[in-house]
Amino acid sequence: MRAPIVKSIICIIFLVSCTPKKNSIETTVVSPDGHIKVDFFLSDQNEPSYLVQYKKEKLIDSSKLGFELKDALPLSKNFKILNVQKSTTDETWSMIWGEDAQVRNHYNTLKVVLEEHSELKRKLNIIFKVYNDGLGFRYEFPEQKNLDHIVITDENTEFNLVGDHKVWWIPGDWDIYEYLYNTTKFSEIDALKYYKPGTHLGQTYIPENAVNTPVTMKTDSGVYLSFHEADLTDYAGMTLAVDTLKLKMKSALVGNKQNIKVIQEIPFETPWRTIQITDRAGDLIESKLILNLNDPSVIDSMPYFKPMKYVGIWWDMHIGTGNWDYSGKYHAANTVYAKKMIDFAEAHNFQGMLVEGWNTGWEKWWDKKNKKEHFDFVTPYPDYNLEEVVRYGKSKGVELIMHHETSADIIGYEKQLDTAFALMQSLDIHSVKTGYVGRIIPEGEYHHGQYMVNHYQKVLDKGLETQVAINAHEPIKATGKRRTYPVAIAREGVRGQEYNAWSNDGGNPPEHLTIVPFTRMLGGPIDYTPGIFNTSLNPYKEHNQINTTLAHQLALYVVLYSPVQMVPDLIKHYENNPALQFIEDVGVDWNKTKVLDAEIGDFITVARQEKGTQNWFLGTITDENKRTLKVTLDFLDSDRTYIAKLYKDTSDAHYLNNPEAYQIEEQEVDSKTVLELYLAAGGGCAISIMPKNNVNE
Incomplete structure (x- = not known):
């Protein structure tokens, strides 16, 4: 494991009264530069609560924290503070690949240890890390006698705003992030008007007026805020339900048809809930807050993967000059065309080549009634010689990028995961683009729920095992896990370039x-796949353009x-x-x-x-x-x-x-x-x- 260069770590533990005064601020933690201040306190009903100030301006008003549980009383009130721990960390770590070679990780920590007054005395810890560019906080369920597992039906993390901010948002869809961003006042957010079943290629579901994260805002005083989460592991993805009248957001976890959001054995930690805070829009991008809230890398290096530019058999299918399936008018994924792509890549020093539509099953892709297990991830179509394409590419210094479109049949893909990655390993292929278009199998699950979060992690683990980097499409959102698992090289999760070729909305x-x-x-x-030169799309798409x-x-x-x-x-x-x-x-x-x-x-x-x-x-x-x-x-x-x-x-x-x-x-x-x-x-x-x-x- 990569060892960070630690400049200084100072830890101080404060023991406080077990019977704090109500309505008083019990704990405070500030950013290293002193500009961001977080106050934690218990409300009149002993509910865990917090508020946030930036340069003495209140940004997040008193907001409550807690959970609704299945077959158990809520974890939301009647708490007392057992103790508080504070520390400071300042370290620098190196990125294996990334936007910057070195990353500084400098923050102050506040850990509040809570226990219920009730007979069960259930315990819950809340941890804040406050940086110069924002903060993250998470819940920690420590090992305890009277609680060994939980089923979460709702997480009630509040973000109470202090103004009707300008917001850039997309709907809180449980399956896709592929929307155009809306620019409105917070009070004008209306996500439900975008829920039109059957109008999108994939599965969609928007159960309430909520937004997906990251969601970014600008206050009237010119402060930029962005709300997201970090280290999403074995937990449901978080949308944010909006109350347009009270100017309030609350975590709304993605569940399943049984209304189960999270099932967990104790002890465990939730993902971090994050708020980036800056005076300058560009600082949101330069911030490494999301990355820093993830664990250090589980590997020291990735000699089998180098950042690269790549060509591919992909755009043909979107503009209609080729087909994915072998039964189509022109099957693009053929050996001859693949070699032409490799020659072009070699001539211009592009290091990779992607081929979509190479494997059997594409002719059944559109059959929604019989979609189960129709893709074969090791068997190519007759006109595509996989081994020859790989050999030819290696002779030209061009690496083949594998493609796995699962059509969201998770059961079928996981059955073939071992053999599919073993094939890549045997051919010395070190990257794959995965896809999850469509309705999740098993039925009742959604792309952004705990079941799928764990599936995406399973693929990353398989990539680590076989030295294959993962570029996931129709993914769970990025939450900085690339720091811990550098094989997570990229993902889609955005309305991409292909919408210019085939969408009917301009x-x-x-x-x-x-x-x-x-x-x-x-x-x-x-x-996103930038770099289209024929932006008019003539003569292929006369009613579309970029x-x-x-x-x-x-x-x-x-x-x-x-x-x-x-x-x-x-x-x-x-x-x-x-x-x-x-x-x-x-x-x-x-x-x-x-x-x-x-x-x-x-x-x-x-x-x-x-x-x-x-x-x-x-x-x-x-x-x-x-x-x-x-x-x-x-x-x-x-x-x-x-x-x-x-x-x-x-x-x-x-x-x-x-x-x-x-x-x-x-x-x-x-x-x-x-x-x-x-x-x-x-x-x-x-x-x-x-x-x-x-x-x-």
Whole structure:
């Protein structure tokens, strides 16, 4: 296990009275810089409660904590405080791969040990960790005589807001996160209007007016808040039920048809409930709060996986030039096409190649009545020679990425898990894209419930065992577990690029990807598949298009973080296009990440330094409004001169009527340079910045 570099740990234990005064603040913990203050106290009915202040401004008013249990009295009131423990931790740890090479983990801890006054004397601990950029708290059920297991029907964690904040949100669906983000006042949230059974490819269920996390807000005073969870392990995913009148949120766990949310043996700990707090939108992205609240890595290194760019047989099926199933008009997953993809990848130094539709069962995928166990994860179609494709790829330095679409038949997939991963291990394949489209089998379960959380973990464990990294689609949301399990390299969990090709609602609007970095991406890496050059989608989809310029598509390789970035368009749309050079050059593993400027829903500018080089890459995108931004390059080394290569929108570019118009410029820059960048409507700019001597060489 990777040992963190501990700078200082100071622990102090305070024993307090077992009969505290009601209505008084019993405990307080502040952030290391003193700006965030959390007060824990017991209410008049001895209910565990807390409130949060930031720079002396109350952000979370008195909010209660507790549980509803099946066949047992609630764990919510009649408590006394047995003792309080406080500590300070300041350590630095290294990321195997990620946005930054080094991560500082600096926080103050408060642990409150509670016991009921009742005859059962049930015990419950509440732990707060307070950072300079937010806080996390969790429940701990210690080993005890009168409680050996629990069945949770509701977790009543409250977040009482103090204003009608501006909110970026998606509905609290129990199965998918693939929605456009809404921008409304908190009092205007209405998730139920989005529940239209049968209108989505997969299973959906929205039982109440709730939002999924991360959900991000901005107060009238300009403070940014984002609510999420960290270290989601053997527990149900959390949505947040909203009370639009009282400006209140309460945890609403994803359950099953029996209304069971969580079954647990004691002792155990819940996931962390997290609140990020910043004055600047970009600091939400730079924050490592979610990662830090997870355990250290269970492995020291991953020599079998390297962050990479990859091509694939994927976009064909979305634009209609190919089929997944062998019985289709043109089965795209064939040996000849796979080899063409490998040749293209080798020519442009892309390290991976994904093939979807390679295995038998796709012809039955749409048969909802007979979906059980129709996919075979070891048997290819007759026109696809798996072993030959792997061999050919290795000869060209291109690794095959396996694909497992389970159609949400968890019983069938788990029966084949051993053999499917053994096949990858035998062929020296070290990454797989998994998919879970459709209704969960066994029936009565949902994608974000405890049953599926444990399934996704089971796949990660199998990946660790066989040295296979996992890119999960239709996943459980990211909660920072990639720190503990670095094989969790990426996941979807977002309305992705494919919606532009086949949705009938106009696709993703330009503002979509100016919101995603401050919501979904706060949880972890995102597999969005940027880089479509034929943004008009002609001649394949005459009624669809991608609502960005080509320069915007390039910038996404920097703006959207993932250690596996796809180059998804058809080969012919990249050939002889100078813009492909940026995708060849751009990094995928980073030493430093800086969000230079941003306003959620309007624009974002991100700079990242590639790990192992002195190269920087910058990406900036805008919504449907054109704008001119000034970008200062003061993040560059002060004693170096660089060559910046800018891939820009032309003055007449526009995401609707002239999306593929761009220009390339080069100029010498240094840390004092201020660039003035014009972004067209729906546009962007991508910049490679390399030391002058390296470029000349």
